[in-house]
Amino acid sequence: MNAKGELIARLVGQGQGAPLFEAVSRGPAHERLFRVQVIAGGRVLGAGGEGRSKRDAERLAAESAMRALDGVTDDGPQNAGTKDAGPQEAGTQTPARWPIYSGVLEAALETALDLAPEDATLDEVRADAARLYRDLLAELGHGPEEEG
Structure with missing residues (x-):
């Protein structure tokens, strides 16, 4: 299957x-x-x-x-909506996750694709989209959520 x-x-x-x-x-x-x-x-x-x-x-x-x-x-940039907030030190609690707002995530991906140079790789576009998404949510006060 x-x-x-x-x-x-x-x-x-x-x-x-x-x-x-x-x-x-x-x-x-x-x-x-x-x-x-x-x-x-x-x-x-x-x-x-x-x-x-x-x-x-x-x-x-x-x-x-x-x-x-x-x-x-x-793991990886394609997971922009749920990407960990950042590196985690050994012995610390589980990292936080960014909330998923599919419309905002789609807009970030479209914007990253529009702004990308013609020779940009898919991974570069995904990474840019992830940054745009996190920055926008942070500006709106919707930061990462703590995992349980």
Whole structure:
């Protein structure tokens, strides 16, 4: 079974119903980039996924959602909405998470993509989007939440 099928089976088995895979695409037809978020029970699960095809983006989003259901956080810039607030020293409490506001996150990604130079890598655009997102939330007074 594939990641998307496993996620659907898991959520349906838990009585949550099938998840919604929200996809948006960006860029010209020859360089199309898909971004998919998984929504279940009215909330975004995981960091989502990006890929050159909708199928790849859905697979990555499903894998991220399953990790989130398992309580494992994704590492890396693609996880802008849930990225840890910063480095953590040994022996300190669990790091805080930034709250997820999908509309704000989408706008930060669009802005980062618009401002990126043509030779920017996807990871560079993701990192810029994460910075924009965190800076905007900090300015609005919606800083990181402490994990329990």
